[in-house]
Amino acid sequence: MGMTIAEKILATHAGKESVSPKEIVDAELDYVMVNDVTGLPAFEVFEEFGAAPIREKAVLIQDHYVPNKDVASAEQAKSMRDFAKKYRIVNHFDVGRGGVCHQIMIEEGFAAPGRLIVGADSHTCSYGALGALSTGIGSSEAASAMATGQLWFRVPETQKFIVDGELGNYVMGKDIILHIIGSIGVSGSLYRSMEFYGSAIVSLPLSDRITISNMAIEAGAKCGIIPPDEKVSTYLKDRVIGDYSPVYADVGAEYEDTFEYDAAEIVPMVAKPHLPENVVPASEIDVTIDQAYLGSCTNGRIEDLRCAAEILEGKKVHPDVRMIVVPASKSVFEDALREGLIETFMAADAYVAGPTCGACLGGYMGVLAAGERCVSSTNRNFIGRMGHKDSEVYLANPAVVAASAITGRITDPNDL
Protein backbone atom coordinates (compact mmCIF):
# COMPACT_ATOMS: atom_id res chain seq x y z
CA MET A 1 0.00 0.00 0.00
CA GLY A 2 1.26 3.49 -0.83
CA MET A 3 2.17 5.98 1.86
CA THR A 4 1.75 9.73 2.30
CA ILE A 5 4.73 11.98 3.11
CA ALA A 6 4.03 11.93 6.86
CA GLU A 7 3.64 8.14 6.86
CA LYS A 8 6.91 7.68 4.98
CA ILE A 9 8.89 10.00 7.25
CA LEU A 10 7.53 8.27 10.36
CA ALA A 11 8.21 4.81 8.90
CA THR A 12 11.81 5.72 8.05
CA HIS A 13 12.46 7.18 11.48
CA ALA A 14 10.82 4.23 13.23
CA GLY A 15 12.91 1.76 11.23
CA LYS A 16 9.83 0.23 9.61
CA GLU A 17 8.97 -0.74 6.05
CA SER A 18 5.58 0.87 6.31
CA VAL A 19 3.15 2.37 8.80
CA SER A 20 -0.60 3.04 8.74
CA PRO A 21 -2.76 5.77 10.23
CA LYS A 22 -3.62 5.36 13.96
CA GLU A 23 -0.57 3.11 14.51
CA ILE A 24 1.67 4.16 17.43
CA VAL A 25 5.38 4.21 16.60
CA ASP A 26 8.56 5.06 18.48
CA ALA A 27 10.63 7.21 16.17
CA GLU A 28 14.17 8.54 16.13
CA LEU A 29 14.23 12.36 16.05
CA ASP A 30 16.55 14.59 14.04
CA TYR A 31 16.23 17.68 16.25
CA VAL A 32 14.48 18.84 19.43
CA MET A 33 13.98 22.59 19.86
CA VAL A 34 12.91 24.60 22.90
CA ASN A 35 12.53 28.36 23.35
CA ASP A 36 12.97 30.52 26.46
CA VAL A 37 9.33 30.17 27.55
CA THR A 38 9.02 26.41 27.12
CA GLY A 39 12.67 25.78 28.00
CA LEU A 40 12.56 26.47 31.74
CA PRO A 41 9.96 23.77 32.56
CA ALA A 42 11.82 21.40 30.21
CA PHE A 43 15.16 21.96 31.96
CA GLU A 44 13.55 21.40 35.38
CA VAL A 45 12.06 18.10 34.20
CA PHE A 46 15.32 17.14 32.52
CA GLU A 47 17.25 17.21 35.79
CA GLU A 48 14.96 14.42 37.10
CA PHE A 49 16.40 12.00 34.55
CA GLY A 50 19.98 12.05 35.78
CA ALA A 51 21.07 11.82 32.15
CA ALA A 52 22.94 13.95 29.64
CA PRO A 53 21.13 15.38 26.62
CA ILE A 54 21.93 14.20 23.11
CA ARG A 55 23.85 17.39 22.49
CA GLU A 56 23.83 17.55 18.72
CA LYS A 57 20.04 17.09 18.57
CA ALA A 58 19.17 19.86 21.02
CA VAL A 59 18.51 23.39 19.77
CA LEU A 60 17.88 26.18 22.30
CA ILE A 61 16.54 29.51 21.05
CA GLN A 62 15.78 32.65 23.07
CA ASP A 63 12.97 34.55 21.37
CA HIS A 64 9.77 35.07 23.37
CA TYR A 65 10.75 37.30 26.30
CA VAL A 66 14.27 38.42 25.46
CA PRO A 67 15.94 40.87 25.88
CA ASN A 68 14.56 40.10 29.34
CA LYS A 69 11.38 42.06 30.04
CA ASP A 70 11.41 41.60 33.80
CA VAL A 71 13.18 39.68 36.57
CA ALA A 72 11.14 36.51 36.08
CA SER A 73 11.90 36.39 32.34
CA ALA A 74 15.56 37.16 33.14
CA GLU A 75 15.70 34.09 35.39
CA GLN A 76 13.95 32.07 32.69
CA ALA A 77 16.40 33.11 29.96
CA LYS A 78 19.30 32.50 32.34
CA SER A 79 18.10 28.93 32.90
CA MET A 80 18.62 28.31 29.16
CA ARG A 81 22.13 29.78 29.24
CA ASP A 82 22.97 27.67 32.29
CA PHE A 83 21.58 24.53 30.65
CA ALA A 84 23.55 25.20 27.45
CA LYS A 85 26.77 25.72 29.44
CA LYS A 86 26.26 22.78 31.77
CA TYR A 87 25.74 20.32 28.92
CA ARG A 88 27.94 22.13 26.36
CA ILE A 89 25.11 22.51 23.86
CA VAL A 90 26.46 24.52 20.95
CA ASN A 91 23.10 25.11 19.25
CA HIS A 92 22.09 27.94 21.59
CA PHE A 93 20.92 31.16 19.97
CA ASP A 94 20.96 33.99 22.46
CA VAL A 95 20.08 37.68 22.11
CA GLY A 96 21.84 39.28 19.16
CA ARG A 97 22.66 35.94 17.50
CA GLY A 98 19.26 34.61 16.50
CA GLY A 99 15.63 35.59 16.34
CA VAL A 100 12.27 33.86 16.18
CA CYS A 101 12.91 30.15 16.80
CA HIS A 102 11.27 28.79 13.65
CA GLN A 103 13.02 31.25 11.37
CA ILE A 104 16.32 30.23 12.99
CA MET A 105 15.56 26.50 12.62
CA ILE A 106 15.09 27.13 8.89
CA GLU A 107 17.89 29.68 8.30
CA GLU A 108 20.50 27.72 10.21
CA GLY A 109 19.85 24.54 8.24
CA PHE A 110 18.26 22.37 10.93
CA ALA A 111 15.05 22.00 8.90
CA ALA A 112 15.36 19.94 5.73
CA PRO A 113 13.30 17.53 3.59
CA GLY A 114 12.53 14.13 5.09
CA ARG A 115 13.56 15.10 8.63
CA LEU A 116 11.56 14.46 11.78
CA ILE A 117 11.78 17.47 14.08
CA VAL A 118 9.92 18.33 17.26
CA GLY A 119 9.87 21.61 19.12
CA ALA A 120 8.30 22.92 22.29
CA ASP A 121 6.37 25.52 20.35
CA SER A 122 3.19 24.86 18.42
CA HIS A 123 4.44 26.56 15.24
CA THR A 124 7.19 23.97 14.85
CA CYS A 125 4.97 22.70 12.01
CA SER A 126 6.51 25.52 9.89
CA TYR A 127 9.28 23.25 8.52
CA GLY A 128 6.70 21.26 6.58
CA ALA A 129 7.31 23.90 3.90
CA LEU A 130 10.72 22.28 3.39
CA GLY A 131 9.28 18.78 3.28
CA ALA A 132 10.00 17.90 6.91
CA LEU A 133 7.58 16.33 9.36
CA SER A 134 7.84 18.79 12.21
CA THR A 135 5.42 19.26 15.05
CA GLY A 136 4.90 20.93 18.40
CA ILE A 137 5.21 19.19 21.74
CA GLY A 138 5.22 20.24 25.40
CA SER A 139 8.12 21.02 27.69
CA SER A 140 8.23 17.65 29.48
CA GLU A 141 8.25 15.79 26.19
CA ALA A 142 11.01 18.05 24.90
CA ALA A 143 13.05 17.13 27.99
CA SER A 144 12.37 13.44 27.40
CA ALA A 145 13.25 13.77 23.70
CA MET A 146 16.51 15.57 24.50
CA ALA A 147 17.47 12.67 26.78
CA THR A 148 16.39 9.74 24.58
CA GLY A 149 16.47 11.22 21.07
CA GLN A 150 13.14 9.51 20.48
CA LEU A 151 9.42 10.12 20.83
CA TRP A 152 6.20 8.20 20.26
CA PHE A 153 3.86 9.29 17.51
CA ARG A 154 0.40 8.30 16.47
CA VAL A 155 0.61 8.03 12.69
CA PRO A 156 -1.81 10.71 11.46
CA GLU A 157 -4.41 10.40 8.74
CA THR A 158 -3.47 12.67 5.84
CA GLN A 159 -5.66 15.22 4.10
CA LYS A 160 -4.75 16.52 0.66
CA PHE A 161 -5.19 20.20 -0.22
CA ILE A 162 -4.89 21.18 -3.87
CA VAL A 163 -4.72 24.86 -4.85
CA ASP A 164 -4.64 25.30 -8.61
CA GLY A 165 -4.54 28.41 -10.75
CA GLU A 166 -2.97 31.81 -10.74
CA LEU A 167 -2.93 34.01 -7.65
CA GLY A 168 -4.10 37.60 -7.91
CA ASN A 169 -2.23 40.76 -6.95
CA TYR A 170 -1.21 40.92 -3.29
CA VAL A 171 -2.56 37.43 -2.64
CA MET A 172 -0.01 35.59 -0.53
CA GLY A 173 0.56 32.29 1.25
CA LYS A 174 -1.23 33.82 4.23
CA ASP A 175 -4.42 34.23 2.21
CA ILE A 176 -4.27 30.64 0.96
CA ILE A 177 -3.99 29.20 4.46
CA LEU A 178 -6.60 31.60 5.89
CA HIS A 179 -8.93 30.63 3.03
CA ILE A 180 -8.38 26.93 3.79
CA ILE A 181 -8.88 27.38 7.55
CA GLY A 182 -12.00 29.42 6.77
CA SER A 183 -13.36 26.51 4.78
CA ILE A 184 -12.48 23.60 7.11
CA GLY A 185 -12.52 25.37 10.50
CA VAL A 186 -10.02 25.52 13.35
CA SER A 187 -10.44 21.83 14.10
CA GLY A 188 -10.80 20.77 10.48
CA SER A 189 -7.44 19.01 10.49
CA LEU A 190 -7.34 17.92 14.13
CA TYR A 191 -4.61 15.25 14.61
CA ARG A 192 -4.17 15.13 10.80
CA SER A 193 -1.27 15.72 8.46
CA MET A 194 -2.05 18.30 5.78
CA GLU A 195 -0.31 17.87 2.40
CA PHE A 196 -0.39 20.76 -0.05
CA TYR A 197 -0.34 20.44 -3.84
CA GLY A 198 -1.31 22.38 -6.95
CA SER A 199 0.11 24.94 -9.34
CA ALA A 200 -0.54 27.86 -6.97
CA ILE A 201 1.52 26.19 -4.23
CA VAL A 202 4.31 25.33 -6.67
CA SER A 203 4.41 28.96 -7.86
CA LEU A 204 4.89 30.32 -4.34
CA PRO A 205 8.29 31.37 -3.02
CA LEU A 206 9.52 29.36 -0.03
CA SER A 207 8.71 32.25 2.31
CA ASP A 208 4.99 32.05 1.49
CA ARG A 209 5.03 28.27 1.76
CA ILE A 210 6.45 28.61 5.28
CA THR A 211 3.45 30.81 6.16
CA ILE A 212 1.12 28.04 4.98
CA SER A 213 2.85 25.26 6.93
CA ASN A 214 3.23 27.55 9.94
CA MET A 215 -0.54 27.93 10.26
CA ALA A 216 -1.40 24.23 9.82
CA ILE A 217 -1.66 24.15 13.63
CA GLU A 218 -4.43 26.76 13.37
CA ALA A 219 -6.53 24.03 11.73
CA GLY A 220 -5.50 21.66 14.52
CA ALA A 221 -3.06 19.72 12.31
CA LYS A 222 -0.04 17.78 13.50
CA CYS A 223 1.90 18.97 10.47
CA GLY A 224 1.47 20.72 7.13
CA ILE A 225 3.79 19.38 4.46
CA ILE A 226 4.62 20.72 0.99
CA PRO A 227 6.56 18.41 -1.35
CA PRO A 228 10.07 19.87 -1.59
CA ASP A 229 11.22 21.15 -5.00
CA GLU A 230 14.25 22.98 -6.41
CA LYS A 231 13.30 26.16 -4.53
CA VAL A 232 13.94 24.23 -1.33
CA SER A 233 17.19 22.62 -2.48
CA THR A 234 18.49 25.98 -3.75
CA TYR A 235 17.68 27.59 -0.40
CA LEU A 236 19.39 24.79 1.54
CA LYS A 237 22.59 24.77 -0.54
CA ASP A 238 25.48 25.97 1.67
CA ARG A 239 23.05 26.22 4.57
CA VAL A 240 21.80 22.79 5.55
CA ILE A 241 23.51 20.85 8.32
CA GLY A 242 24.31 17.31 7.16
CA ASP A 243 22.66 15.27 4.44
CA TYR A 244 18.98 14.96 3.74
CA SER A 245 16.69 12.87 1.55
CA PRO A 246 13.53 14.39 0.09
CA VAL A 247 10.41 12.30 0.64
CA TYR A 248 7.40 12.27 -1.66
CA ALA A 249 4.04 10.57 -1.40
CA ASP A 250 3.54 7.29 -3.25
CA VAL A 251 1.20 7.20 -6.22
CA GLY A 252 -1.12 4.90 -4.29
CA ALA A 253 -1.01 6.91 -1.05
CA GLU A 254 -4.33 6.99 0.77
CA TYR A 255 -5.82 10.32 1.76
CA GLU A 256 -8.65 10.67 4.22
CA ASP A 257 -10.01 13.68 2.30
CA THR A 258 -9.12 15.81 -0.69
CA PHE A 259 -9.97 19.51 -0.80
CA GLU A 260 -9.64 21.53 -3.99
CA TYR A 261 -9.46 25.30 -4.31
CA ASP A 262 -9.35 27.71 -7.24
CA ALA A 263 -6.51 30.18 -6.65
CA ALA A 264 -8.36 32.83 -8.66
CA GLU A 265 -11.09 32.88 -6.01
CA ILE A 266 -8.66 33.68 -3.19
CA VAL A 267 -8.31 37.37 -2.36
CA PRO A 268 -6.42 39.28 0.37
CA MET A 269 -8.20 38.08 3.53
CA VAL A 270 -8.45 38.96 7.18
CA ALA A 271 -9.39 36.65 10.02
CA LYS A 272 -11.63 38.54 12.42
CA PRO A 273 -11.53 38.03 16.20
CA HIS A 274 -11.39 35.61 17.91
CA LEU A 275 -10.65 32.61 15.68
CA PRO A 276 -8.45 32.16 12.61
CA GLU A 277 -11.46 30.58 10.84
CA ASN A 278 -13.43 33.85 10.90
CA VAL A 279 -12.18 34.93 7.49
CA VAL A 280 -13.55 37.64 5.20
CA PRO A 281 -12.05 39.46 2.21
CA ALA A 282 -10.10 42.50 3.47
CA SER A 283 -12.07 44.67 1.02
CA GLU A 284 -15.37 43.71 2.61
CA ILE A 285 -14.92 45.02 6.13
CA ASP A 286 -14.78 48.55 7.37
CA VAL A 287 -12.87 48.62 10.64
CA THR A 288 -10.50 51.24 12.03
CA ILE A 289 -7.23 50.11 13.60
CA ASP A 290 -4.94 51.39 16.34
CA GLN A 291 -1.92 49.20 15.63
CA ALA A 292 -0.40 47.45 12.63
CA TYR A 293 2.03 44.66 13.39
CA LEU A 294 4.46 43.18 10.88
CA GLY A 295 6.58 40.32 12.12
CA SER A 296 6.52 36.77 13.61
CA CYS A 297 7.36 33.26 12.40
CA THR A 298 4.32 33.53 10.16
CA ASN A 299 5.23 36.67 8.20
CA GLY A 300 8.45 38.28 9.44
CA ARG A 301 10.76 37.22 6.61
CA ILE A 302 12.61 39.48 4.19
CA GLU A 303 10.03 38.80 1.45
CA ASP A 304 7.29 39.99 3.82
CA LEU A 305 9.24 43.13 4.73
CA ARG A 306 9.92 43.89 1.05
CA CYS A 307 6.25 43.58 0.23
CA ALA A 308 5.22 45.94 3.05
CA ALA A 309 8.03 48.43 2.35
CA GLU A 310 7.03 48.68 -1.29
CA ILE A 311 3.54 49.78 -0.22
CA LEU A 312 4.85 52.15 2.47
CA GLU A 313 7.53 53.72 0.27
CA GLY A 314 7.12 57.50 0.32
CA LYS A 315 3.97 57.25 2.48
CA LYS A 316 3.23 57.85 6.16
CA VAL A 317 1.55 55.60 8.66
CA HIS A 318 -1.87 57.06 9.55
CA PRO A 319 -1.58 59.47 12.52
CA ASP A 320 -3.93 57.34 14.65
CA VAL A 321 -1.93 54.13 14.04
CA ARG A 322 1.24 52.74 15.59
CA MET A 323 3.01 50.48 13.15
CA ILE A 324 5.49 48.01 14.61
CA VAL A 325 7.95 46.08 12.45
CA VAL A 326 9.90 43.16 13.90
CA PRO A 327 12.15 41.26 11.47
CA ALA A 328 12.08 37.54 12.29
CA SER A 329 15.83 37.13 12.60
CA LYS A 330 19.16 38.91 12.72
CA SER A 331 19.74 37.86 9.14
CA VAL A 332 16.37 39.25 8.00
CA PHE A 333 17.17 42.48 9.86
CA GLU A 334 20.58 42.74 8.16
CA ASP A 335 19.07 42.15 4.72
CA ALA A 336 16.39 44.74 5.42
CA LEU A 337 19.04 47.26 6.47
CA ARG A 338 21.12 46.57 3.37
CA GLU A 339 18.11 46.91 1.09
CA GLY A 340 17.00 50.19 2.66
CA LEU A 341 13.73 48.71 3.95
CA ILE A 342 14.37 49.81 7.54
CA GLU A 343 14.85 53.35 6.26
CA THR A 344 11.54 53.14 4.41
CA PHE A 345 9.72 51.92 7.53
CA MET A 346 11.26 54.60 9.72
CA ALA A 347 10.56 57.33 7.17
CA ALA A 348 6.93 56.17 7.23
CA ASP A 349 6.93 56.57 11.05
CA ALA A 350 6.90 52.85 11.79
CA TYR A 351 8.69 51.61 14.90
CA VAL A 352 11.30 48.95 14.14
CA ALA A 353 12.49 46.54 16.85
CA GLY A 354 15.07 43.76 17.07
CA PRO A 355 14.22 40.17 16.15
CA THR A 356 11.96 38.50 18.75
CA CYS A 357 8.42 37.13 18.92
CA GLY A 358 7.50 40.75 19.61
CA ALA A 359 3.83 41.64 19.93
CA CYS A 360 2.50 38.30 18.65
CA LEU A 361 1.69 36.85 22.05
CA GLY A 362 0.81 39.95 24.01
CA GLY A 363 3.17 39.55 26.91
CA TYR A 364 6.20 41.51 25.90
CA MET A 365 5.68 44.59 23.74
CA GLY A 366 3.04 46.09 21.49
CA VAL A 367 0.38 45.10 24.05
CA LEU A 368 -3.14 46.35 23.29
CA ALA A 369 -5.41 48.34 25.63
CA ALA A 370 -9.13 47.63 26.08
CA GLY A 371 -11.05 48.32 22.89
CA GLU A 372 -7.95 48.64 20.71
CA ARG A 373 -7.63 46.85 17.37
CA CYS A 374 -4.55 45.54 15.61
CA VAL A 375 -4.14 44.27 12.08
CA SER A 376 -1.38 41.74 12.38
CA SER A 377 0.74 39.50 10.17
CA THR A 378 0.80 36.90 12.99
CA ASN A 379 -1.09 33.62 13.38
CA ARG A 380 -3.57 33.92 16.26
CA ASN A 381 -6.39 36.30 17.04
CA PHE A 382 -7.60 34.60 20.23
CA ILE A 383 -9.28 36.48 23.09
CA GLY A 384 -6.62 38.59 24.79
CA ARG A 385 -3.87 37.21 22.55
CA MET A 386 -2.21 40.61 22.16
CA GLY A 387 -3.27 42.21 25.42
CA HIS A 388 -6.56 43.22 27.06
CA LYS A 389 -9.43 40.74 26.77
CA ASP A 390 -11.47 43.43 25.04
CA SER A 391 -8.80 44.14 22.42
CA GLU A 392 -9.00 42.67 18.94
CA VAL A 393 -6.54 41.13 16.49
CA TYR A 394 -7.25 40.86 12.75
CA LEU A 395 -4.89 38.46 11.01
CA ALA A 396 -3.72 39.44 7.54
CA ASN A 397 -0.87 39.26 5.06
CA PRO A 398 1.99 41.83 5.14
CA ALA A 399 0.53 43.81 2.23
CA VAL A 400 -2.82 44.22 4.00
CA VAL A 401 -0.97 45.22 7.19
CA ALA A 402 0.99 47.91 5.32
CA ALA A 403 -2.01 49.20 3.39
CA SER A 404 -4.10 49.33 6.57
CA ALA A 405 -1.33 51.17 8.42
CA ILE A 406 -1.52 53.94 5.82
CA THR A 407 -5.31 54.30 5.71
CA GLY A 408 -5.98 53.65 9.41
CA ARG A 409 -8.60 51.03 8.55
CA ILE A 410 -8.43 47.50 7.27
CA THR A 411 -7.62 47.86 3.59
CA ASP A 412 -7.07 45.59 0.62
CA PRO A 413 -3.84 46.91 -0.94
CA ASN A 414 -5.50 46.65 -4.36
CA ASP A 415 -7.86 49.44 -3.24
CA LEU A 416 -5.08 51.90 -2.37
Place this chain on the structure above:
Amino acid sequence: MEKNIRGRVWRFPENVDTDQIIPAKYLVTGDPDELAKHAFELVRPDFAGNVRKGDVIVAEKNFGSGSSREHAPRALIGAGISCVIAPSFARIFYRNSINIGLPLVECEVDSGDGAVLDVDFENGTILDAKAGREYTFPPLPDFLMKLLDVGLIENTKRKLERMKG
Protein backbone atom coordinates in the same frame (compact mmCIF):
# COMPACT_ATOMS: atom_id res chain seq x y z
CA MET B 1 -4.08 7.83 39.37
CA GLU B 2 -7.57 7.57 40.90
CA LYS B 3 -9.80 5.20 38.94
CA ASN B 4 -13.00 6.92 40.06
CA ILE B 5 -13.55 10.57 40.73
CA ARG B 6 -16.46 12.76 41.72
CA GLY B 7 -16.26 16.40 40.78
CA ARG B 8 -18.20 19.62 40.35
CA VAL B 9 -18.49 20.91 36.78
CA TRP B 10 -17.03 24.06 35.27
CA ARG B 11 -18.60 24.39 31.81
CA PHE B 12 -16.69 25.85 28.86
CA PRO B 13 -17.57 26.41 25.17
CA GLU B 14 -15.79 25.06 22.07
CA ASN B 15 -12.27 25.95 20.92
CA VAL B 16 -10.96 26.95 24.36
CA ASP B 17 -7.35 27.82 23.51
CA THR B 18 -4.35 27.64 25.81
CA ASP B 19 -4.07 31.45 25.79
CA GLN B 20 -7.45 31.42 27.58
CA ILE B 21 -6.32 28.74 30.01
CA ILE B 22 -3.16 30.67 30.90
CA PRO B 23 -2.35 34.02 29.22
CA ALA B 24 1.17 34.34 27.77
CA LYS B 25 2.23 37.07 30.18
CA TYR B 26 2.36 34.51 32.99
CA LEU B 27 4.69 32.17 31.12
CA VAL B 28 7.68 32.99 33.28
CA THR B 29 7.33 30.02 35.61
CA GLY B 30 6.44 26.35 35.31
CA ASP B 31 5.05 26.11 38.85
CA PRO B 32 1.48 24.66 38.76
CA ASP B 33 0.34 26.50 41.91
CA GLU B 34 1.62 29.84 40.66
CA LEU B 35 0.07 29.32 37.21
CA ALA B 36 -3.25 28.23 38.78
CA LYS B 37 -3.69 31.72 40.26
CA HIS B 38 -4.20 33.03 36.72
CA ALA B 39 -6.08 30.13 35.11
CA PHE B 40 -8.87 31.40 32.81
CA GLU B 41 -8.22 34.90 34.15
CA LEU B 42 -9.50 36.71 31.04
CA VAL B 43 -12.50 34.59 30.13
CA ARG B 44 -13.62 33.24 33.50
CA PRO B 45 -12.32 35.57 36.24
CA ASP B 46 -14.34 33.71 38.91
CA PHE B 47 -12.49 30.44 38.22
CA ALA B 48 -9.20 30.75 40.09
CA GLY B 49 -10.79 31.95 43.32
CA ASN B 50 -13.62 29.42 43.41
CA VAL B 51 -12.24 26.24 41.89
CA ARG B 52 -12.03 23.36 44.41
CA LYS B 53 -9.83 20.31 44.46
CA GLY B 54 -11.45 17.56 42.42
CA ASP B 55 -13.54 19.85 40.19
CA VAL B 56 -14.06 18.79 36.58
CA ILE B 57 -13.96 20.81 33.38
CA VAL B 58 -16.62 19.98 30.78
CA ALA B 59 -16.13 21.63 27.42
CA GLU B 60 -17.22 21.46 23.83
CA LYS B 61 -14.99 20.40 20.94
CA ASN B 62 -11.30 21.23 20.37
CA PHE B 63 -10.34 22.00 23.98
CA GLY B 64 -6.74 23.18 24.46
CA SER B 65 -6.10 24.48 20.96
CA GLY B 66 -3.31 26.86 20.01
CA SER B 67 -0.02 27.23 21.82
CA SER B 68 1.99 24.19 22.96
CA ARG B 69 2.41 25.65 26.43
CA GLU B 70 2.46 22.82 28.96
CA HIS B 71 1.76 25.63 31.42
CA ALA B 72 -1.94 25.14 30.49
CA PRO B 73 -2.44 21.61 31.88
CA ARG B 74 -0.01 22.50 34.69
CA ALA B 75 -2.28 25.42 35.65
CA LEU B 76 -5.29 23.07 35.68
CA ILE B 77 -3.45 20.55 37.84
CA GLY B 78 -2.41 23.38 40.15
CA ALA B 79 -6.06 24.44 40.37
CA GLY B 80 -6.99 20.92 41.50
CA ILE B 81 -8.89 19.92 38.34
CA SER B 82 -9.31 16.14 38.38
CA CYS B 83 -10.19 15.66 34.70
CA VAL B 84 -11.25 17.45 31.53
CA ILE B 85 -14.15 16.10 29.48
CA ALA B 86 -14.68 17.25 25.88
CA PRO B 87 -15.69 15.66 22.55
CA SER B 88 -12.21 16.43 21.18
CA PHE B 89 -8.90 17.92 22.28
CA ALA B 90 -6.09 19.70 20.48
CA ARG B 91 -3.26 17.20 20.06
CA ILE B 92 -0.42 18.97 21.90
CA PHE B 93 -2.67 19.71 24.87
CA TYR B 94 -3.75 16.07 24.84
CA ARG B 95 -0.19 14.75 24.96
CA ASN B 96 0.90 17.31 27.55
CA SER B 97 -1.99 16.43 29.86
CA ILE B 98 -1.44 12.68 29.73
CA ASN B 99 2.30 13.16 30.24
CA ILE B 100 1.89 15.14 33.45
CA GLY B 101 -1.02 13.19 34.89
CA LEU B 102 -4.15 15.16 33.99
CA PRO B 103 -6.79 12.66 32.78
CA LEU B 104 -8.76 13.61 29.67
CA VAL B 105 -12.02 12.04 28.56
CA GLU B 106 -13.24 12.25 24.98
CA CYS B 107 -16.98 12.48 25.41
CA GLU B 108 -19.79 14.91 24.69
CA VAL B 109 -21.48 15.74 27.99
CA ASP B 110 -24.40 18.15 28.50
CA SER B 111 -23.89 18.90 32.19
CA GLY B 112 -23.55 22.58 33.05
CA ASP B 113 -21.83 24.64 35.73
CA GLY B 114 -22.20 23.20 39.22
CA ALA B 115 -23.44 19.75 38.16
CA VAL B 116 -21.73 16.86 39.93
CA LEU B 117 -20.24 14.06 37.83
CA ASP B 118 -18.97 10.62 38.75
CA VAL B 119 -16.29 9.51 36.31
CA ASP B 120 -15.18 5.88 36.13
CA PHE B 121 -12.03 5.79 33.99
CA GLU B 122 -11.70 2.01 33.84
CA ASN B 123 -15.25 1.26 32.78
CA GLY B 124 -15.63 4.41 30.72
CA THR B 125 -18.72 5.90 32.31
CA ILE B 126 -19.77 9.36 33.42
CA LEU B 127 -22.81 9.72 35.65
CA ASP B 128 -24.72 12.94 36.21
CA ALA B 129 -26.93 11.50 38.97
CA LYS B 130 -29.03 14.61 39.48
CA ALA B 131 -29.88 14.91 35.79
CA GLY B 132 -30.35 11.15 35.53
CA ARG B 133 -27.90 10.97 32.64
CA GLU B 134 -25.17 8.43 32.04
CA TYR B 135 -22.57 8.75 29.32
CA THR B 136 -20.11 6.17 28.09
CA PHE B 137 -16.70 6.68 26.53
CA PRO B 138 -14.00 4.36 25.20
CA PRO B 139 -11.35 4.12 27.96
CA LEU B 140 -7.85 5.29 27.03
CA PRO B 141 -5.80 2.70 25.13
CA ASP B 142 -3.60 0.66 27.50
CA PHE B 143 -0.49 2.42 26.27
CA LEU B 144 -1.82 5.86 27.26
CA MET B 145 -3.41 4.61 30.48
CA LYS B 146 0.00 3.33 31.58
CA LEU B 147 1.68 6.58 30.62
CA LEU B 148 -0.94 8.53 32.57
CA ASP B 149 -0.41 6.26 35.56
CA VAL B 150 3.37 6.18 35.52
CA GLY B 151 3.99 9.71 34.26
CA LEU B 152 6.38 10.83 31.54
CA ILE B 153 9.29 11.42 33.92
CA GLU B 154 9.27 7.86 35.31
CA ASN B 155 8.52 6.48 31.86
CA THR B 156 11.57 8.27 30.44
CA LYS B 157 13.78 7.02 33.28
CA ARG B 158 12.73 3.45 32.48
CA LYS B 159 13.34 4.03 28.79
CA LEU B 160 16.83 5.39 29.50
CA GLU B 161 17.55 2.29 31.60
CA ARG B 162 16.43 0.05 28.74
CA MET B 163 18.53 2.03 26.27
CA LYS B 164 21.60 1.57 28.50
CA GLY B 165 20.95 -2.15 28.68
